[in-house]
Amino acid sequence: MVKQFLMNLLLAFTWVALTGTLYFSNFLFGYATGFFLMWVMNRNEQDHRYFNRVPKIIGFFLYFLYQLIRANIQVAYDIVTPNFYMRPGIVKYPMNARSEIEINLLSTVISLTPGTLIIDVSEDQKVLYIHVMYLKDKEQFIQQIKDGFERRLLEILR
Template sequence: MRKQFLMNIMLSLIWVALTGALSVVNFLFGFALSFLIMWIISTSQTNRKYFRVIPNIISFVFYFLYELIKANIHVAYDVITPTFYMKPGIVCVPLDVETDLEITLLANIISLTPGTLSLDVSNDKKVLYVHAMYIKDKEEFIKDIKNGFERRLLEIMR
């Protein structure tokens, strides 16, 4: 997979050199074009994982940005209004992620969004303790994390 990514970057740089326009938009277009060409000419099933992971990473980045903006607006609204709408609490989120890297990435992504903070992981690595500023329904909060960040992270990592 690393070899395909480096090939994609190299082809993107060749595209930029051939067009003579050094810009982010041109590089991204070259990346997308070379990705498409590599996908069309790939014959081996072992090379197919790269063509599944890259779209998942892009989707994950956009989902994270959406959640980040949404959480920032929610916290900012609560700060500027005279009434506090906070209902803080600590929630035990059961984990489907298993490796230390997956747990660390999930915990950091949760902590990066305003209003939530990963506190601890259980000793058996099956539960993540999360403090949240806005908990209306614990089950809904857990479902949002599992169907949002955790599911998308697992699509990338496995």
């Protein structure tokens, strides 16, 4: 998988060198073109992890960006309006993530969204304690994290 990633980067930089313009959009176009060419050439190969993970990484990044913007708008709206809509609470979140890197990345992504903060990880590393600023329903929040961040993150890492 690392070999395919490095080959894709080489193709992207080759594209940039051939066109003679070093812009981020030109690099992304070269990367996408290289990805497509590599995918066409390796369709009959056994190892498709790289071609499965890249779209999942892009999807995770877009989902995270959407959640980040949504949470920022919610916090900004609460600051601007005269009424406070906060309903703070602490949620005990049972994780499917088991390794330290999975737990660390999941807790970092959750903490990066405004209105949530990781308080602690249990001793057995099966539960996260999350402080939530806008908690309407605990079960809905747990399901949103489980179906959103955790599922997408574990699809990339496993």
